[in-house]
Amino acid sequence: MSGSFRIARIADIDIKIHITFFLILILAAFQWSSITGTPAGALFGVVLMLLLFVCVTLHELGHSLAARAFGIQVREITLLPLGGVAMMTKNPDKPLHELLIAAAGPLVNVVIAAVLIAVLGADVRTSLLDAQGLIPDARSTSFTTLLYWLLAANISLVAFNLIPAFPLDGGRMLRALLALPLGFPRATRIAALIGQIIAIGIGVYGVVAGQFLLVLTAVFIFSGAGQENSAAQSKTVLITRKIGDAYNKHALTLQVGDHLSRVVDYILTSYQPDFAVLQGTKLLGIVTREEVLRALAMQPGDAFVTEIMQREVLRLQHGLTLDDAREAMSTADVRIAAVYEDDRYLGLISLEDINEAFAVLTFMQYRSRRSGSAAANSTESDGSTTA
Numbered sequence: 001m002s003g004s005f006r007i008a009r010i011a012d013i014d015i016k017i018h019i020t021f022f023l024i025l026i027l028a029a030f031q032w033s034s035i036t037g038t039p040a041g042a043l044f045g046v047v048l049m050l051l052l053f054v055c056v057t058l059h060e061l062g063h064s065l066a067a068r069a070f071g072i073q074v075r076e077i078t079l080l081p082l083g084g085v086a087m088m089t090k091n092p093d094k095p096l097h098e099l100l101i102a103a104a105g106p107l108v109n110v111v112i113a114a115v116l117i118a119v120l121g122a123d124v125r126t127s128l129l130d131a132q133g134l135i136p137d138a139r140s141t142s143f144t145t146l147l148y149w150l151l152a153a154n155i156s157l158v159a160f161n162l163i164p165a166f167p168l169d170g171g172r173m174l175r176a177l178l179a180l181p182l183g184f185p186r187a188t189r190i191a192a193l194i195g196q197i198i199a200i201g202i203g204v205y206g207v208v209a210g211q212f213l214l215v216l217t218a219v220f221i222f223s224g225a226g227q228e229n230s231a232a233q234s235k236t237v238l239i240t241r242k243i244g245d246a247y248n249k250h251a252l253t254l255q256v257g258d259h260l261s262r263v264v265d266y267i268l269t270s271y272q273p274d275f276a277v278l279q280g281t282k283l284l285g286i287v288t289r290e291e292v293l294r295a296l297a298m299q300p301g302d303a304f305v306t307e308i309m310q311r312e313v314l315r316l317q318h319g320l321t322l323d324d325a326r327e328a329m330s331t332a333d334v335r336i337a338a339v340y341e342d343d344r345y346l347g348l349i350s351l352e353d354i355n356e357a358f359a360v361l362t363f364m365q366y367r368s369r370r371s372g373s374a375a376a377n378s379t380e381s382d383g384s385t386t387a
Contacts, residue, residue, distance in 0.1 A: 003018055003019045003020070004016040004017060004018045004019070004076075004078050005017060005019075006076075010061065011061070011064070011065065013061070013064055013074050013075075013076060013077060014075070014076040014077070015057060015076070015077050015079070016076050016077065016078045016079065017078070017079045018078055018079065018080045018081075020080065020081055021053075021079050021080060021081055023081050024049060024081040025046050025049055025050070028045035028046055028048065028049040029042035029043075029045045029046050030042070030045075031045055032044050032045030032048070032141075033045070036141060038141075040141055041141060044141040044146070047146070048146060048149055048150070051146070051150055052150065052153050053079055053084070055109060055112055055150065055153065055154055055157065056079065056083055056084045056157070057077060057079065057084060058108050058109075058112065059084065059105045059106070059108050059109055059157065059161075060077045060084040060085070060086040060105065061077065061086075061108070062104040062105045062107060062108035063086045063088075063101055063102070063104050063105045063169075064077065064086045064088075065104070066100055066101040066104035067086070067088050067092070067101050070092060070094075070097045070100075070101065072088050072089060072090060072092060072101075073088070073089045073331055074086055074087065074088050074089070075087045075088075075089065075333060082216070082217065082220060089327065089330045089331040090327045090330060090331070091231070091232075095175075095176040095177070095179035095180045095184070095187075096176070096180075098172055098173075098175065098176040098179070099172075099173055099176035099177065101172075102169040102170075102172035102173045102176065103169070103173060105161060105169050106157070106158045106161050106162060106169055109154045109155075109157045109158045109161075110154075110158055112150075112154045113151055113154040113155050113158070116147055116150060116151040116154065117151065119147065120144070120147055120148065120151065163198060163221075164191070164194060164195070164198070165194065165195030165196075165198040165199060165221050165225060166191060166192055166195040166221070166224050166225035166228040166229075167220075167221070167224035167225070167227075167228060168195075168221065168224075171191055171192075171194075171195045171225065171228075172191075174191045174194065175187050175188055175190075175191035178190055178191060184232060184235075185232055185233065185235075185236045188228060188229055188232035188233075189229060189232075189233075191225075191228075192225040192226065192228055192229035193225075195221060195222075195224070195225035196221075196222050196225045196226065198221065199218045199219075199221035199222035199225065200218070200222070202214055202217060202218040202221065203215050203218030203219065203222070206218060234323075234358050235323050237358055237361050237362055237365065238321060238322040238323035238326065238354065238357070238358055238361075239321045239322070239323045240321075240361065241321065241322050241357065241361060242318065242319055242320065242321060242322070243316055243317070243318050243319070243320050243321070243322060243324075243325050243339055243349055244318035244319065244339070244341075244346070245322075245357075246322055246349060246353055246354065246357040247318070247339045247346065247347040247348060247349040247353065248272070248347055248348060248349075248353065249346075249347060251272060251275075251276065251347055251348060252266050252270060252272055252275060253275060253276045253277075253278050254275050254276065254277045254278065254287060254305050255277070255278055255279070256277065256278075256279050256284065256304075256305075256306060257304070258277075258304070258305045259302045259303065259304055259305065260292065260295055260296070260299075260302050260303045260304075260305065260308070261302050262305070263275060263287055263292050263305060264292065264296070267289060267292060273288060273289040273350075273352075274286060274287070274288050274289070274336050274348055274350060275287045275288075275305075276338070276345075276347070276348055277305050277306065277309045278345075281344075281345060282345065283313065283338055283345040284306065284309070284311070285306070285309030285310050285311045285313060286309060286310045286313055286336060286338070286348065287305050287308060287309045287310075288310070288336070291308050291309070291310070292308070294308075295307075295308045313336075313337065313338045314328065314329065314332050314334050314336075314337040314338065315337065315338050315340050316328060316337045316338070316339055316340065316349070317339075317340055317341070317342075318339050318340065318341050318346055322354050322357055322358075325337065325349060325354060326351065326354050329351060335350055335351045335352075336348055336349070336350040336351070337349055337350075
């Protein structure tokens, strides 16, 4: 995610902080300094918030390790002011896997809350009903108060994440349960609609109650539900076509002896942004527009294309679906791949090609449905006239 930087690496997963994360630390410092009226309160607020986001990180690691158990790679975990996001390379293919992955995060917070209850000697039933009500002195900056606030926060994280709305864990669990009898596409549409209705309710309440954070959360949930629905529908479309149907069969190519000036000429006179570098019919690497611009800015003279090309190129077989290609590129964290038929190089395909194919296929399906509906209406009309 742009605007993020790495602070740690746990279980081969990068832990990153988004630059906006520091806003929540500033807010916590200001809030607690106002509550206590002392500089110590500001420090207490920052420490409390940092420990809370340790719990959030553990929550996301719960998702990540569960995903790995089902063969899904996780690129990174990014901490944002509203929580954390585990960047998985794809969604689970089986409803049961999604259910277990979604449940793993809140389960981590349940374990943390249980440990805090044991340490504090708090009453379990009271803790679950009103964690903050247990705090002896909510304005105190003692270590015991810190633990009570963490207990309240972890219970709140469990309750909040179990709301059945995308992109929260509860929404994914709902989708998984619906997908068992209905399948992922229909289950996603239903779960996304439910999530957006809930988001509207939260937003209205936030406006009435004057709680800006609730309104922001509602926007996050509403947009997340829409994005999840779009992703599921695009998968439904992209599995209908193969890579061999969408790669550029008439692409301009480069040879080993070509210079940078040849690529510049191609870029100026065509819409093609990426070029394969060949030795005969063998692929040696790829030159992208970005690499050309970088070379023009940093390298003097007319360099050979072999000096600036990417030599490591993801290889995909032409018989894979477009959705398979998108997932493979996401896993490898690349935007372009080489298409092969066994060991024979055919051409290049990029994420932009896949997005364009999705737009065209979606329109074709829409036109087909309209034609089918018009034909059905015509048949009904003819039947009524004959009768």
